[in-house]
Amino acid sequence: MRNALFATSAVLLAMAAPAIVQPAAAQNAPVEIRVDRLEKEMRAVQRKVFQAGTPIEAEITRPTTPTVAPGSPASTPIADLTARVGALESQLASITGQVEENSYKLRQLEAAFTKYKAENDARLAEPAPVAPAVSVPVTPTPTAAAPKPSAPKPAAAAPVASEARKAAVAAVERPDTGDAAGDAYNYGFRLWDAKFYPEAQGQLKATVEKYGSSPVASKAQNLLGRAYLDDGKPALASVAFYENYQKRPRGDRAADSLTYLGEALIQLKKPADACKVYQELEQVYGESLSNSLRGMMTAGRAKAKCS
Numbered sequence: 001m002r003n004a005l006f007a008t009s010a011v012l013l014a015m016a017a018p019a020i021v022q023p024a025a026a027q028n029a030p031v032e033i034r035v036d037r038l039e040k041e042m043r044a045v046q047r048k049v050f051q052a053g054t055p056i057e058a059e060i061t062r063p064t065t066p067t068v069a070p071g072s073p074a075s076t077p078i079a080d081l082t083a084r085v086g087a088l089e090s091q092l093a094s095i096t097g098q099v100e101e102n103s104y105k106l107r108q109l110e111a112a113f114t115k116y117k118a119e120n121d122a123r124l125a126e127p128a129p130v131a132p133a134v135s136v137p138v139t140p141t142p143t144a145a146a147p148k149p150s151a152p153k154p155a156a157a158a159p160v161a162s163e164a165r166k167a168a169v170a171a172v173e174r175p176d177t178g179d180a181a182g183d184a185y186n187y188g189f190r191l192w193d194a195k196f197y198p199e200a201q202g203q204l205k206a207t208v209e210k211y212g213s214s215p216v217a218s219k220a221q222n223l224l225g226r227a228y229l230d231d232g233k234p235a236l237a238s239v240a241f242y243e244n245y246q247k248r249p250r251g252d253r254a255a256d257s258l259t260y261l262g263e264a265l266i267q268l269k270k271p272a273d274a275c276k277v278y279q280e281l282e283q284v285y286g287e288s289l290s291n292s293l294r295g296m297m298t299a300g301r302a303k304a305k306c307s
Contacts, residue, residue, distance in 0.1 A: 035081060038088040045095050169199055181211040185220045192223060197231035218244060218251025225260060234267040255285045259293045262300045271304035278306060 172190050175183045184207040191200035204224040208217050225240035241261035245254050258281045265274040278297050281289070289297070 032081065034085055035088065038085065038092060042088065042092055042095070045092065045099070165196075168194075169196055172196070181207070181214040181216045184211065185216045185223075188220060189223060192227050192230075195230075197227050200227045201231070215252065218248045218253045221248070222253035222257045222260070225257060225264070229260065229264055229267075234264040238264040238268065249284070255281065255289060255293055258284070259296050259300075262297065262304070266300060266303055271306075274300060274304040275306035278304070 169191070172187070172194055175186045175190075177183055184203070188200050188203035188207055191203055201224060204220050204227060207220040208224065211217055211220070221240060221244035225237045225244065228234070228237035228240060238261055241257040241264060244251065244257040245261065248254055258277060262274040262277040262281070265271075265277060278301050281293075281297055
C-alpha cells in the first residue's frame with residue numbers, strides 16, 4: 001500500500017511538471033524576443049553611425065552571474081533578462097540622441113560654410129580698392145595765366161613765363177657723386193623740393209624705370225606719388241603709392257606709400273577704402289611705424305571716420 005502511494009505521487013508530479021515549466025517559458029519568451037529586437041536595432045544604429053569603419057563593441061554586455069552566498073536567494077532568469085533589456089534600451093536612447101546631435105551640428109557647419117563661401121565670392125568679385133581706374137594724363141607745358149582782354153601785348157606773356165621757368169629749373173643743381181641711381185633720385189628730390197612738380201614727376205618716373213631693381217627705387221616711387229599728390233593728382237598718386245607697396249613691401253618707403261595711399265583715397269572721396277588701407281598698415285608694420293607716419297594714420301582715420 002505504501003509503495004503504491006509513492007508510485008501514484010510520482011505519476012502526479014510527472015504530469016504536473018510540464019504545466020509548471022510552460023508558464024515560465026511563456027513568460028521568458030517575450031523578454032527574449034524583446035532583447036533580440038533591441039540588439040538588432042543597436043547593430044542597425046551602429047551601421048548608420050559608423051559607415052566608414054568597424055562598429056564599436058557595445059559597452060553593455062550580459063551581466064556576469066554573481067556568486068551567491070549560501071542561504072541567499074538566487075536571481076531568476078526573468079530578472080537577468082529584464083536588466084539586459086533596460087541596459088540595451090538606455091544605450092539605444094543614448095546613441096539615438098548622439099546621432100541627432102551630430103546631425104544638427106553637421107547642418108550648422110554646412111550652413112556656416114555656405115555663408116562663408118558666398119561672402120568670399122562676393123569679396124573676390126569686388127574691384128581692388130587701392131587700384132583706382134585713372135586715365136593717363138598729358139603733362140601740360142607750364143604757361144602763364146591767360147591775360148585779360150584789356151592787357152596790352154598778351155602774346156608776349158607766355159614766352160616770358162616759359163623762359164623764366166626753364167631758367168629756374170636749369171638752376172637746380174644735378175648731383176654727381178658717381179652713384180648714378182642715387183644721383184638720379186636726388187635730382188628728382190631737388191626738383192620736387194623746389195615745387196617743380198611736373199619736372200620732378202618725369203625725373204622720378206625715369207629713375208624708377210631705369211633703376212627699378214635698386215634699393216633707391218622704393219624712395220623714387222614713393223616720392224613720385226607725393227609729387228602727384230602735391231600737384232593735385234590724387235588718382236595718379238594712389239596708383240604710384242599702391243604699386244610701390246605691392247612691388248616693394250620691404251622697401252625703405254613701403255610704409256610711407258601705404259600711409260600716403262590712405263590720404264590719396266580720402267582726397268578721392270573713398271573713406272571706406274582709406275580705412276582698409278590704414279587697417280592693413282597697422283597689421284603689416286605695427287610697432288615699426290615711425291611717430292610721423294603713425295600721426296598721419298591717426299589723423300587720416302579721423303578724417304575718414306574709421307570705426
